[in-house]
Amino acid sequence: xxxxxxxRLEPDGTSTTVGFFGDPAGRCFFALHxxxxxxxxxxLICQPICAEGPRNYRREVDLARSLxxxxxxxxxxxxxGSGQSEGTxxxxxxxxxxxxxxxxxxxxxxHVPIGLLGTxxxxxxxxxxxxxxxxxxxxxxxxxxxxxxxxxxVFRARVITDLKSGAGGGGPSPARVLQTEGLVDxxxxxxxxxxxxxxxRHPLSPDLxxxxxxxxxxxxxxxxxxxxxVVELARRWESAGHDVRxxxxxxxxxxxxxxxxxxxxxxxxxxxxEMLPITADFLTAHLTSARA
Amino acid sequence: MTGAPQxxxxxxxxxxxxxxxLMGVVTRPARPTDLPGVLLxxxxxYGTSTNRNQVVVRLARHLADRGHTVLRFDWHGVGESGxxxxxxxxxxxxxxxxxxxxxxxxxxxxxxxIMVGVCFGSRSAFTAAQVLPAVTGLALISFPVPVPELKxxxxxxxxxxxRLARMAFRRSVLAGLFDRDMRRMYRKGLRLKAQxxxxxxxxxxxxxxxxxxxxxxxxxxHTLRERAVPVYFLFGEEDLQLRAFHEFRAGxxxxxxxxxxxxxxxxxxxxxxxxxxxxxxxxxxxxxxxxWIGGGARSAAxx
Numbered sequence: 204x205x206x207x208x209x210x211r212l213e214p215d216g217t218s219t220t221v222g223f224f225g226d227p228a229g230r231c232f233f234a235l236h237x238x239x240x241x242x243x244x245x246x247l248i249c250q251p252i253c254a255e256g257p258r259n260y261r262r263e264v265d266l267a268r269s270l271x272x273x274x275x276x277x278x279x280x281x282x283x284g285s286g287q288s289e290g291t292x293x294x295x296x297x298x299x300x301x302x303x304x305x306x307x308x309x310x311x312x313x314h315v316p317i318g319l320l321g322t323x324x325x326x327x328x329x330x331x332x333x334x335x336x337x338x339x340x341x342x343x344x345x346x347x348x349x350x351x352x353x354x355x356x357v358f359r360a361r362v363i364t365d366l367k368s369g370a371g372g373g374g375p376s377p378a379r380v381l382q383t384e385g386l387v388d389x390x391x392x393x394x395x396x397x398x399x400x401x402x403x404r405h406p407l408s409p410d411l412x413x414x415x416x417x418x419x420x421x422x423x424x425x426x427x428x429x430x431x432x433v434v435e436l437a438r439r440w441e442s443a444g445h446d447v448r449x450x451x452x453x454x455x456x457x458x459x460x461x462x463x464x465x466x467x468x469x470x471x472x473x474x475x476x477e478m479l480p481i482t483a484d485f486l487t488a489h490l491t492s493a494r495a
Numbered sequence: 496m497t498g499a500p501q502x503x504x505x506x507x508x509x510x511x512x513x514x515x516x517l518m519g520v521v522t523r524p525a526r527p528t529d530l531p532g533v534l535l536x537x538x539x540x541y542g543t544s545t546n547r548n549q550v551v552v553r554l555a556r557h558l559a560d561r562g563h564t565v566l567r568f569d570w571h572g573v574g575e576s577g578x579x580x581x582x583x584x585x586x587x588x589x590x591x592x593x594x595x596x597x598x599x600x601x602x603x604x605x606x607x608x609i610m611v612g613v614c615f616g617s618r619s620a621f622t623a624a625q626v627l628p629a630v631t632g633l634a635l636i637s638f639p640v641p642v643p644e645l646k647x648x649x650x651x652x653x654x655x656x657x658r659l660a661r662m663a664f665r666r667s668v669l670a671g672l673f674d675r676d677m678r679r680m681y682r683k684g685l686r687l688k689a690q691x692x693x694x695x696x697x698x699x700x701x702x703x704x705x706x707x708x709x710x711x712x713x714x715x716x717h718t719l720r721e722r723a724v725p726v727y728f729l730f731g732e733e734d735l736q737l738r739a740f741h742e743f744r745a746g747x748x749x750x751x752x753x754x755x756x757x758x759x760x761x762x763x764x765x766x767x768x769x770x771x772x773x774x775x776x777x778x779x780x781x782x783x784x785x786x787w788i789g790g791g792a793r794s795a796a797x798x
Contacts, residue, residue, distance in 0.1 A: 209508040211516055211577070221507040221518055221575055232507065232520075234575055257542040260574060286545050287507065287520055291553060364772070366668075388774045391547045 244490035251323030295401035337414035512595035515578020519568035532605030536616030539583035593623035640739035731768035
């Protein structure tokens, strides 16, 4: 089905089309970045969830624009119930994977090699969507290696937020609230039992399949070295025959705590961009070699 | 909880602003009505026009469900919009973007418009509304008074010394000493507290309240009153901006607001409205704005 939307011609000759796709009962917002000429390849970008989305938003837009400038179409979208998309339910990872697969169907109409990028839990979504795409290159920014651990960190953000606001200390833990009420409010985002349980069904490793593929994992932290769990996972992937590249971008960003600001100013340049050329080069190299 | 309305029609579109081509989403009601259109101006903290957890998207759909045509948009340099920005400055609002968005909303066939702005968006809407004759109502959520010192002062005063001492020995707080983020937060809290104590002892200068000229705000309100445009200020009870707003009420702003025909309504709701940091605050904002547009914006219209 052809995508309907509004199109903007960019100064470099590429174009951006925005609109909605999918089931009329719950459509997803999309932005398709197309090169001036027919694309040599295509990339699906799976965004992270909740507060991690806005912190990576412009980075993903810039990457998509850069890919389009290099002759690769890039498709970004918002999961149902998030961003500009329809629905208000927080959703599940299975639902997000279904949205990603629907997006992949549109990219399939180009008949070119397809790669993927996922950030945070979006990496798990991308991995699951790529499971039946043998050899498709996949890039991951700060993937949620262990979804259980991921949500522990999310709940830690809630504790820190409570302490910052002076409200913390006395009440039940976020995990306890989730257990008893089925929903916990973390920084204004509803984390539900369904979301947490569905994430547990999508740890990274099995979803990536048995067929070797190129993988890029970019860790972003102030330590300047990857998490042990990521190093161990990369080792396992390599021994399974995958071509794994592990990079670290040294940044000090807290995705759950909003933009950087002081007084009456909000600084939008505090977001690191070093991962953009690394990712664009990785995807371009593997997708164009696949086409050749 | 506000019930989720049925989305009738949403369209993503582009339109030009002097600073770049902007992306917006128009939400249309099931049937055309003669109700005013609504322009939603998002906050700068969050980034895109959705605001946190789709709060602006949900507000747009609620208003469309009640018959309004609604437009939300990404600021230039943000989200899907073109152009670039390095920083949002609360004292340098993006009025040009609001004016451009107002023009795009007018193209939907609505002649009268109500503007709703959040934090930075409220500053931008307030500035633009003064030169846009189509504006018939203005709702300003967490209208910011950009006083850099005030945020630190407010936080430090709220954290009582005795409470701070008790908190320091909690098991969870001691455990936080092993965590980098937590240590950073503790350091900041102690610095703020020390600053506040020094101020109380007269050893540090008072907060700088001079950056916003209250006269400019009052002049803007006069302009809107002359055009019979009702203005609704909505603050969260935990907003830093609420305290700053109260500081300004002590001056010419207060004298203006105390007039029976000021056309200004000031309301508060629980929580923090500037960042919509809780689900409850988001719901409260949607309800308050929907109610005001549905009733207050029309009944408060000035003679």
